[in-house]
Amino acid sequence: MSSTGKHSSKLANQRVLILGGSSGLGFGVAEAAFELGAHLVLCSSNQSKLDAAVARIKEAYPTQAEKQSIIACAADLSDVANLDATLEALLQKATNNGANKLNHIVSSAGDGVVLSPLEKINAQLIYKVMNVRLVAPATMANGVRGRQPLRDWSVITTTCAAIEGLSRGLALDLAPIRVNAVAPGVVDTELFDSLADERDAAMQALANDTLVETLGRPEDLAESYVYLMKDRFVTGSVIESNGGVLLK
Numbered sequence: 001m002s003s004t005g006k007h008s009s010k011l012a013n014q015r016v017l018i019l020g021g022s023s024g025l026g027f028g029v030a031e032a033a034f035e036l037g038a039h040l041v042l043c044s045s046n047q048s049k050l051d052a053a054v055a056r057i058k059e060a061y062p063t064q065a066e067k068q069s070i071i072a073c074a075a076d077l078s079d080v081a082n083l084d085a086t087l088e089a090l091l092q093k094a095t096n097n098g099a100n101k102l103n104h105i106v107s108s109a110g111d112g113v114v115l116s117p118l119e120k121i122n123a124q125l126i127y128k129v130m131n132v133r134l135v136a137p138a139t140m141a142n143g144v145r146g147r148q149p150l151r152d153w154s155v156i157t158t159t160c161a162a163i164e165g166l167s168r169g170l171a172l173d174l175a176p177i178r179v180n181a182v183a184p185g186v187v188d189t190e191l192f193d194s195l196a197d198e199r200d201a202a203m204q205a206l207a208n209d210t211l212v213e214t215l216g217r218p219e220d221l222a223e224s225y226v227y228l229m230k231d232r233f234v235t236g237s238v239i240e241s242n243g244g245v246l247l248k
């Protein structure tokens with residue numbers, strides 16, 4: 001629950017826009033920020049997923065839902081041709097046409113993991129992987145694959161490394177507005193649901209690759225995002241939360 005304490009009240013009445021807030025990492029951040037007293041604007045491409053996410057948060061925090069707002073804004077960040085207009089409309093809605101200041105923007109929007117052997121990589125595939133994660137302005141989600149590539153992960157590795165560069169560049173360009181990135185290891189989210197019957201075995205194998213012998217949960221990674229929102233002295237930084245996978 002939000003409180004009046006010096007540390008626990010840092011997000012009280014702050015307004016947080018979360019791109020990709022309907023599931024996975026973004027939903028975890030949404031829950032954490034709401035619990036700490038923030039107003040939320042959740043964005044994803046699917047209105048019914050957004051509505052379900054809003055309902056889950058209101059059900060989990062009924063008392064706070066009476067005082068704090070949650071707005072759901074559907075926007076397709078993969079539609080690069082219309083991205084400027086899409087983001088402009090999103091920001092207008094998120095700020096009530098400029099009347100409400102946004103304190104933080106979190107981006108964890110991503111449209112599925114596309115792996116490809118080197119010989120099959122083409123421009124279309126590169127753009128598909130990068131559009132939602134990187135091209136959409138303020139895309140700040142990231143991953144350990146930027147530093148620890150696997151076979152067939154070249155395009156994703158490029159995207160992860162580019163996000164780190166983007167956050168450092170934006171931290172300089174937008175100062176004193178702060179810009180940071182989070183580099184997660186493997187986090188058990190809806191991202192992996194497409195693995196269907198192979199999901200459990202794949203997740204166990206990934207957990208075995210970590211030092212802590214488990215995968216991250218959205219509520220674990222939410223701490224990294226909340227920390228970056230609360231520490232007004234951190235900018236141009238990358239927070240790693242990966243179960244020690246880089247040391248194995």
Ligand SMILES: NC(=O)c1ccc[n+]([C@@H]2O[C@H](COP(=O)([O-])OP(=O)(O)OC[C@H]3O[C@@H](n4cnc5c(N)ncnc54)[C@H](OP(=O)(O)O)[C@@H]3O)[C@@H](O)[C@H]2O)c1
Nearest residue numbers: 020022023024025044045046077109110143186187189191
């Ligand atoms: N989970 C991990 O282990 C992990 C590790 C490192 C990095 N990452 C990266 O972090 C990001 C989030 O991962 P996650 O696990 O949270 O995935 P997720 O559960 O699948 O969430 C992805 C979010 O992005 C939204 N989204 C997808 N396509 C979109 C579009 N065209 N426009 C706007 N929003 C869109 C989704 O909502 P809709 O479907 O409603 O659009 C959803 O809210 C991804 O880029 C992923 O590659 C994940």
